[in-house]
Amino acid sequence: MDGEVKLLTLVIPVEDDKRVLLGLKKRGFGEGYYNGFGGKVEPGESVSEAAARELEEESELRSPKLDKRGVLTFHYDDKPKPLEIHVFRVSEYEGVPAETEEMRPEWFAFDEIPFQKMWADDALWYPLFLSGKTFEGEFYFENTHDLKRHELRETTT
Numbered sequence: 660m661d662g663e664v665k666l667l668t669l670v671i672p673v674e675d676d677k678r679v680l681l682g683l684k685k686r687g688f689g690e691g692y693y694n695g696f697g698g699k700v701e702p703g704e705s706v707s708e709a710a711a712r713e714l715e716e717e718s719e720l721r722s723p724k725l726d727k728r729g730v731l732t733f734h735y736d737d738k739p740k741p742l743e744i745h746v747f748r749v750s751e752y753e754g755v756p757a758e759t760e761e762m763r764p765e766w767f768a769f770d771e772i773p774f775q776k777m778w779a780d781d782a783l784w785y786p787l788f789l790s791g792k793t794f795e796g797e798f799y800f801e802n803t804h805d806l807k808r809h810e811l812r813e814t815t816t
């Protein structure tokens with residue numbers, strides 16, 4: 660595994676370009692926050708394999724098409740390694756979202772996303788994500804939760 664960063668995935672299902680499926684995280688890192696579905700990339704897995712696995716484990720949805728949209732890097736003053744999160748959009752899937760041990764899923768209209776109950780960076784990059792852009796960013800946190808500064812740019816594919 661890469662020793663410089665911790666690789667993670669984040670998968671956000673989008674319906675009809677109007678609603679996103681988020682889950683209320685019930686345990687672990689980010690407990691009590693709404694977020695997309697994702698987690699650590701395991702040894703021997705590609706990033707997109709990990710994204711598909713986590714989507715299924717945490718929401719019970721399966722998708723043949725995960726569309727990579729961005730890479731976000733989070734730096735912490737209180738953790739040794741940055742997190743590198745690969746963000747995917749899913750608009751075709753099979754199954755019905757179900758509550759799992761880790762997440763309680765809920766649909767939100769694009770203009771009703773509960774940013775006050777999400778990580779501070781989300782309000783910054785979701786507008787790019789929702790408008791179909793691709794992006795990359797660096798975010799610097801203190802005490803795990805306080806976002807001190809960031810850089811964010813749209814990328815060309």
Ligand SMILES: CNc1ncnc2c1ncn2[C@@H]1O[C@H](COP(=O)(O)OP(=O)(O)OP(=O)(O)O)[C@@H](O)[C@H]1O
Pocket residue numbers: 667668669687688689694695696697698699700733742744778779780781
């Ligand atoms: C700081 N700003 C952030 N903004 C948006 N999303 C963030 C995030 N920081 C972490 N995330 C996501 O939170 C999940 C943690 O996953 P996490 O529970 O640690 O992983 P995993 O399910 O592998 O863990 P266990 O197997 O329970 O150890 C994972 O989707 C990751 O992308």
